[in-house]
Amino acid sequence: MTQPIPASPQDSPFARKLTAFVTLSQNDLSVMSDLYRRRRKFAVGIDIIHQGQTDQSAYVLASGWACSYKILRSGGRQIVDFQIPGDFLGLRSVLFRTSDHNVEPVTPVRASEVTQGELLDAFSRTPRLAAAVLWAASRDEAMVVEHLVNLGRRTAIERMxxxxxxxxxxxxxVGMADKSGFLCPLSQYLLADALGLSAVHVNRVLRELREEGLVTFQKGRVTFDNYDDLVTLAMFDRAYLDHDGPLLA
Amino acid sequence: MTQPIPASPQDSPFARKLTAFVTLSQNDLSVMSDLYRRRRKFAVGIDIIHQGQTDQSAYVLASGWACSYKILRSGGRQIVDFQIPGDFLGLRSVLFRTSDHNVEPVTPVRASEVTQGELLDAFSRTPRLAAAVLWAASRDEAMVVEHLVNLGRRTAIERMxxxxxxxxxxxxxVGMADKSGFLCPLSQYLLADALGLSAVHVNRVLRELREEGLVTFQKGRVTFDNYDDLVTLAMFDRAYLDHDGPLLA
DNA sequence: CGGTAGATTGATGTACCTCAAAAGCTGTGG
DNA sequence: CCACAGCTTTTGAGGTACATCAATCTACCG
Known part of the structure; x- marks a missing residue:
């Protein structure tokens, strides 16, 4: 089902994601592979990026899952987004001085560190790569907006x-799922913090989706039992994920 | 209380906002004033930008208020953000081909149209201006994230x-408010669509805030009766609005 | 084998919604 | 100047989707 992470940067999740929307030359790909040099590992429980910290690096996630979140003074937390292989971590933190959110691993993570200098250098060498990264950043923002709509105007079941x-x-x-489903390392507590629900209610919602024959999430695997009806229930319109490449390319 | 909109671009809300965080030279300011040439008016009820439309212009809001929102298939809508003088409208729509959201005026609006070409041209002439706009875009994104946290993890009163x-x-x-309060043209229906509440509940929440002696919103004016306690109640931490200017400057 | 984290289920409470209706304001035409 | 329509605000009554608290159960791990 899920593919192993390839060793070659030309077929990394990062490359795979970008080339799905922007054609990249061999030269673009080789510049990109330079961004893959300083590989670091992060264990669960150790923040990769944290709020208020200045002059951070950014990272490209090579393997594992992470999440970005904010802590409330009341003690609760809200997960803003999850990151999967090929995603940027802390792109905003490197363009600007201080980070306004935390990023922590959900599973053990391997990620390539990218400093601000390296990023700008790569951009100047291949404008197409810059355009592709800009596209990726815009897609991230579109996902945050859709998440906001989710929290504001959908019921718990629709949200899930x-x-x-x-x-x-x-x-x-990035080749880690197909129409039948995917492996998913998220606990019900993480789902709750992302969807603005309690963990108990997340459990009940998952049970209802299962009993309705729509989708089964058990033992770390999500299986779509009736994809079309699920799309209808969720009012899922993937336009916001598919928007065209940047004009700048 | 609220200041009249100045005629000179050097003291426009746009300039005022940007110069609060990035020092701009006289040259930067004059390039910026070129962006102010094609002034257009929009009446309430007429979309400025709409979802799915391609090759839009962007705008800089000169006077009036607008809001960006998404419509759900179920009929409801979620307001993502309000725009006030000095804010960009549809910056993402011009960097990319299609818009994934709508923008409509809340009051009659005057806005300056900026095409993609003009924007890129201005950027190449003054990198500092590009940095300033990038800063503004990042601040917008930080506000969307905070709005998301608001919807996910705060009660109705805290949200308001x-x-x-x-x-x-x-x-x-932009000089349109002081510590005592501000003029606010938003109806309780608009507040409801922004805060993920029903209009009825918005009304009750406003009454409670008034009766607690915290803030009064009546007759188009918001008056802070006890600013400090309100900050405590809302767990308001303005760090996400104040982050430092871009490193690129 | 005990300890800990996650999943599951039940009982109870509450924050918010929906429906309904009245009252204030604003503009419009007669 | 009044009558009326249309919006917005306000208040009440009753319903529901969610939270909270608490307990049990499982899986995993040293």
Whole structure:
């Protein structure tokens, strides 16, 4: 089902995602592979990026899952987004001085560190790569907006359905899912913090989706039992994920 | 209380906002004033930008208020953000081909049209201006993230308090508010669509805030009766609005 | 084998919604 | 100047989707 992470940068999740929307030359790809040199590992429980810290590096996620979140003074937390292989971590933190959110691993993570200098250098060498990264950043923002709509105007069941469908669409881009489902390391506590629900209610919602024959999330695997009806329930419209490449390319 | 919109671009809300965080030279300011040439008016009820449309212009809001939103298939809508004088409308729509959201005026709007070409041209002439606009875009994104946290993890009262405080901070940057309050043209229906509540509940929340002696929103004016306690209630931390200017400057 | 983290289920409480209706304001035409 | 329509605000009554608290159960791990 899920593919192993390839050793060659030409077929990394990052490359796979970008080339799905912007054609990249051999030269673009080789510049990109330079960004893959300083590989670091992060264990679960150790923040990769944290709020208020200045002059951070950014990272490209090579393997594992992470999440970005904010802590409330009341103690609760809200997960803003999950990151999967091929995603940037902390792109905003490197363009600007201080980070306004935290990023932590959900599973053990391997990620390539990219400093601000390296990023700008790569951009000047291949404008197409810059355009592709800009496209990726805009897509991230579109996902945050859709997440906001999710929290503001959908019921718990619709939220969960929408979330699982979006995740599936994203994972397919990097070859880690197909129409039947995907492996998913997220606990019900993480789902709760992302969807603005309690963990108890997440459990009940998953049970209902299962009993309705729509989708099954058990033992770390999401299986779509009735994809079309799930799309209808979630009012899932993937236009926001598919927008065309940047004009600048 | 609220200042009249100045005629000179050097003291426009746009300039005022950007110069609060990035020092701009006389040359930067004059390039910027070129962006102010094609002034257009929009009446309430007529979309400025709409979802799915391609090759849009962007605008800089000169006077009036607008809001960006998404419509759900179920009929409801979620307001993502309000725009006040000095804000960009549809910056993402011009960097990329199609818009994934709508923008409509809340009051009659005057806005300056900026095409993609003009924007890129201005950027190449003054990198500092590009940096300043990038800073503004990043601040917008930070506001969307905070809005998401608001919807996911705060109660209705906290949400409303946080929203009014954020709006006050933004309006102060362009001289349209002070610590005592501001003029606010938003109906309770608009507040409801922004905060993920029903209009009825918005009304009750506003009454409670008034009766607690925290803030009064009546007859188009927001008055802070006890600013400090309101900040405490909302857990308002304005760090996400104040982050430092871009490193690129 | 005990300890810990996650999943599951039940009982109860509450924050918010929906429906309904009245009252204030604003503009429009007669 | 009044009558009326249309929006917005306000208030009440009743329903529901969610949270909270608490307990049990499982899986995993040293």
């Amino acid at each position: 359905a929408h979330f699982l469908l979006e995740l599936n669409a994203r994972l397919r881009l | 308090a946080h929203f009014l405080l954020e709006l006050n901070a933004r309006l102060r940057l």
